[in-house]
Amino acid sequence: MEKTARLIIDGKTYELQVVEGSEGERAIDISSLRKETGLITLDPGYANTGCCKSSITFMDGEKGILRYRGIPVEQLAEKATFKETAYLLIHGKLPNTKELKRYSMLLNDHSLVHEDMKAFYTKFPRASHPMGILSAMVNALRSFYPELNNQTEEEEIMITMTRLMAKIRTMAAMSYKISRGHKVIYPRPDLSYCENFLNMMFDTPVMPYKINSLEVNALRVFWILHADHEQNCSTSSVRMVGSARVNLYAAISAGIAALWGPLHGGANQAVIEMLTMIHDSGGGYKKAIEKAKDKNDPFRLMGFGHRVYKTYDPRAKIMKKMCDGLLESLHISDPLLDIAKELENQARKDPYFIDHNLYPNVDFYAGIVLRAIGIPTNMFTVMFAIGRLPGWIAQWKESIYDPNWKISRPRQIYTGPVKRDYVAITERG
Numbered sequence: 001m002e003k004t005a006r007l008i009i010d011g012k013t014y015e016l017q018v019v020e021g022s023e024g025e026r027a028i029d030i031s032s033l034r035k036e037t038g039l040i041t042l043d044p045g046y047a048n049t050g051c052c053k054s055s056i057t058f059m060d061g062e063k064g065i066l067r068y069r070g071i072p073v074e075q076l077a078e079k080a081t082f083k084e085t086a087y088l089l090i091h092g093k094l095p096n097t098k099e100l101k102r103y104s105m106l107l108n109d110h111s112l113v114h115e116d117m118k119a120f121y122t123k124f125p126r127a128s129h130p131m132g133i134l135s136a137m138v139n140a141l142r143s144f145y146p147e148l149n150n151q152t153e154e155e156e157i158m159i160t161m162t163r164l165m166a167k168i169r170t171m172a173a174m175s176y177k178i179s180r181g182h183k184v185i186y187p188r189p190d191l192s193y194c195e196n197f198l199n200m201m202f203d204t205p206v207m208p209y210k211i212n213s214l215e216v217n218a219l220r221v222f223w224i225l226h227a228d229h230e231q232n233c234s235t236s237s238v239r240m241v242g243s244a245r246v247n248l249y250a251a252i253s254a255g256i257a258a259l260w261g262p263l264h265g266g267a268n269q270a271v272i273e274m275l276t277m278i279h280d281s282g283g284g285y286k287k288a289i290e291k292a293k294d295k296n297d298p299f300r301l302m303g304f305g306h307r308v309y310k311t312y313d314p315r316a317k318i319m320k321k322m323c324d325g326l327l328e329s330l331h332i333s334d335p336l337l338d339i340a341k342e343l344e345n346q347a348r349k350d351p352y353f354i355d356h357n358l359y360p361n362v363d364f365y366a367g368i369v370l371r372a373i374g375i376p377t378n379m380f381t382v383m384f385a386i387g388r389l390p391g392w393i394a395q396w397k398e399s400i401y402d403p404n405w406k407i408s409r410p411r412q413i414y415t416g417p418v419k420r421d422y423v424a425i426t427e428r429g
């Protein structure tokens with residue numbers, strides 16, 4: 001395979017280095033392009049542009065492969081805990097017994113939220129979207145946990161990463177409880193990471209929450225499947241904001257904001273709203289498919305399509321399989337699952353979806369799982385954010401320790417008015 005690429009501009013030939021990753025992906029290194037040629041590249045949406053080298057997550061969009069630090073997501077979903085998966089992503093290896101015990105202890109010790117933060121939550125209008133609250137409150141953590149002078153940068157980074165992993169569940173459950181005017185439930189040292197979240201969400205003084213192992217397992221798998229996904233929109237936002245050397249809380253807050261978008265993590269809520277609309281209109285999924293195909297209609301089939309996967313999203317496969325087992329074991333029948341399956345069935349037979357390589361993505365069945373667990377629809381993307389947090393942290397950590405690290409600052413091609421003079425107001429038309 002060629003180690004260089006040749007570019008001919010205005011009759012002059014330039015040689016650019018071709019770099020190759022550990023899985024054989026290749027890229028043309030254009031870091032000296034402007035200096036050598038005076039030209040830049042243009043790639044709206046960065047569909048053809050790599051922002052970094054990374055050793056965290058490998059995806060193959062054509063083959064539907066997803067691996068965290070080399071381990072297939074299917075194996076992690078079957079065998080790992082979410083805590084182990086978070087440790088794997090952040091530290092690059094699965095923890096041994098001693099490391100896992102220490103990590104569990106740290107996550108427990110830092111799982112409380114400063115009591116003064118409650119005042120913030122109570123002042124948000126009741127109908128505030130939980131993603132807006134979470135982004136704001138994560139950013140506020142720096143005010144409550146400022147950098148300490150007696151800590152090295154390494155210690156500050158380590159404690160901040162652990163604090164975020166420990167507190168994000170408590171913060172999410174708090175916004176739910178306070179939005180309903182209910183008593184805030186505190187994390188408990190005797191519960192696992194996933195059990196604690198469900199208990200903080202659903203326990204009440206008059207009706208103690210009974211830990212349901214099926215729901216806990218579904219949440220474990222859900223969070224593992226969402227834990228990282230290389231340079232997606234929200235992760236790229238965390239890297240971009242983090243590149244200015246701002247604190248991790250602010251960078252993660254930016255990632256939460258990006259994930260909120262309906263084209264990104266907000267799609268899991270949009271899928272359920274779409275399926276409900278189809279259900280309430282008598283199950284007319286055919287109309288939804290026709291609208292999705294209509295170029296003049298902005299409607300998209302939510303939960304379908306992906307920038308990287310041009311085949312079935314491996315996470316959607318696991319999520320779909322989990323739906324059947326979970327609903328059956330919980331003795332729940334959800335009409336939206338039947339509509340989702342029929343919608344998928346019809347779409348995947350339609351030439352438009354086949355020609356555009358549009359398959360279900362992680363969000364298509366995610367909402368069915370969350371509904372079965374009892375998570376309210378407006379909290380679906382918060383659930384995605386909690387799952388993605390270890391991935392954001394791992395990617396941020398990799399970027400700040402990258403020896404080639406610099407502030408991210410893309411260029412542009414200007415297409416506005418050429419030079420012209422200021423015109424006094426009295427002479428303007």
Ligand code: SDX
Binds near residue numbers: 232301362
């Ligand atoms: C996530 O990047 C990640 O890894 C993200 C994520 C992660 O884990 O971080 O996987 C999580 O965000 C999953 C995606 C959730 N979003 C949705 O489900 C929203 C619906 N999907 C689409 O909006 C779209 O597929 C995107 C946003 C996911 C991807 O968009 P692209 O890659 O920019 O593709 P595009 O918009 O350029 O579409 C290419 C073509 C277009 O048709 P043409 O103009 O070429 O004829 O495919 C069509 C689009 O109109 N198309 C769809 C469609 N998705 C793409 N048509 C109908 N319904 C859809 N869902």
